[in-house]
Amino acid sequence: NRYNVRKLIGSENDKKGVYSEMDKFFKLSEHGTTVRTEVLAGLTTFFAMSYILFVNPQMLSQTGMPAQGVFLATIIGSVVGTLMMAFYANLPYAQAPGMGLNAFFTFTVVFGMGYSWQEALGMVFICGVISLIITLTNVRKMIIESIPTALRSAISAGIGIFLAYVGIKNAGFLKFTIDPHTYTVVGEGADKGNATISANASAVPGLVDFNNPAVLLALVGLAITIFFVVKGIKGGIILSILATTVLGILIHVVDITKIDFASNHLGAAFNDLGTIFGQALGSKGLGSLISNTSRLPETLMAILAFSLTDIFDTIGTLIGTGEKVGIVATNGENHQSAKLDKALYSDLVATSVGAIAGTSNVTTYVESAAGIGAGGRTGLTALVVAICFAISSLFSPLLAIVPTAATAPILIVVGIMMLSGLKNIHWEDMSEAVPAFFTSIFMGFSYSITQGIAAGFITYSLVKVVKGEAKEVHSMIWILDVLFILNYVSMALN
Secondary structure, three states, rough: HHHHHHHHHHHHHHHHHHHHHHHHHOOOOOOHHHHHHHHHHHHHHHHHHHHHHHHHHHHHEEEEEEEOHHHHHHHHHHHHHHHHHHHOOOOOEEEEOHHHHHHHHHHHHHHHHOOOHHHHHHHHHHHHHHHHHHHHHHHHHHHHHOOOHHHHHHHHHHHHHHHHHHHHHHHHHEEEOOOOOEEEEEEOOOHHHHOOOEEEEOEEEOOOOOOOOOHHHHHHHHHHHHHHHHHHHOOHHHHHHHEEEEEEEEOOOOHHHHHOOOOOOOOHHHHHHHHHOEEEEEEOOHHHHHHOHHHHHHHHHHHHHHHHHHHHHHHHHHHHHHHHOOOOOOOOOOOOOOHHHHHHHHHHHHHHHHHHHOOEEEEEEHHHHHHHHHOOOOOHHHHHHHHHHHHHOHHHHHHHOHHHHHHHHHHHHHHHHHHHHHHOOOOHHHHHHHHHHHHHHHHHHHHHHHHHHHHHHHHHOOOOOOOOOOOHOOOOHHHHHHHHHHHHHHHHHH
C-alpha cells in the first residue's frame, strides 16, 4: 500500500512537472490560460479546418497531380507551418494550404494561363522567397504600420463577416440560382458532373428549403452553440461540436457504417508523394519558368498575385483576430508587434516547404479564430492542431465522423464576436466609412481577405484625393494600390 501511495504521489508530481514545463515554455499563466483550455482550443481549430485535408487534394488533382500525394503534401505543409507557430512564434494559429490560393493555382494559373502544375509549384516556392525578403527588410513593417486605425478595425470586422459567411455557406443555408448562358464549366470531368462551375453576378443567393437533414442538423447545432456561448460555459464550443456530431450520428446524417475505418492508404500516398515531391525545384518547375523568357512578364504577374494574396491573407488574419484579444498587440497606433515577424516567418517557411512537398501556398487559417474564441492564446493550441494533422495521415476516415454541420455554427458565432470592431469606426464621417465599408464587406462577398484589403486601400486613397489630403496617404499604400490594380489588370487580360 505504501508503494502504491508513493507511486500515486510520484505520478501526480510527474503530471504537475509536465504542466509546469508547458506553462513555462508556452507562458500559459502569463496569457491567462491553461493546458486544458489550450487543448480544447486546438481541437476546435482542427475540426473547423480539417476539411482542407479532403478539399485540397480534390482541387489540385484536377491539374493532373495525384490526389493521395497531395493529401500527404497538405499534411506536411500544415504540420511544418503550425509547428513553427507553436514553438517559434508561440501563437495559437494554424496553417494549411489556403482555399482561395489553391483555386487560383488550379483554375487561373494551370487552366487559365496554361502553366503546368510543376511550374505552378515553382511559382509558389518563389512566393516563399519573396515573403522572406519582405520579412527580412522593413517592407513588411512599413505595410503594417501604413494601415490606418479605421482600416484595422474594418479588417477585424471583415474577417468576422468572412467567417460568418463561410459558416453559413458550409451549413448549407444558402442556395444559388444561376441564369442560363451566364456560367462556364471549368476543369476536368465536365461530362461526369465533377467540374467546377464559374457563374457571373446573375447568380442570386437565397435561403434553402429547410427539408434537408444535414441543414436541419446545422440549424440545431447553431442553437446549441448559441446556448453554450450565451451561457458562458467553459469548453462550450468543443461541447457544441461533440453534441452536434452525436446528434448527426443518431439521425443518420453521419452514417458510421459507411466509413472505412480499416482503410489506410499511407503506402500508396507515399508512392504518389514521390511523383510530386521536389518538382517545384526541378527542370519542369523552376527550370521551365526561368528558361521560357517569352512568358516572363506573365509569370511575374502570376507570382505577384500569389504573393499579394498570401501576404495579405496572413497579415489580415493576424491583425484582425490577434489585436482583438491582445495576442498580437500594437504599441500605439502605428507600431507593429514583434510577434508578427515570427508569424510571417512561419508562413513563409510553410509555403516554401509546402511547395517542395507538392501543394499550393500555405497560409495562416482564418478558422484559427474558432480556437481563439474557445480560449486559445498560445502556441500550445497550435501544437495540438499540428499533432491532429499528423495523426490524420493514419486515421483520415475518422475525420468524416465530424460533419460540417457541427463546425459551421462555430464559424458563424465566432464571426459574430468579431463584428465588434465596427463600433470603432466613425460611420458619420464618410471619408472613414467608405473605405471601412469596402474593406469589411468585400472580405465576405468576394470570399477573400486580400480582396477586402485591396478594396479598402484603393478607396481610402481615392477618398483622400477627393478631400485634398493625398499627402496624408502613406507611400506604401500608394505602392500597394498600384500592385493591386496591376493584379486586376492581369486578371482582366487572362
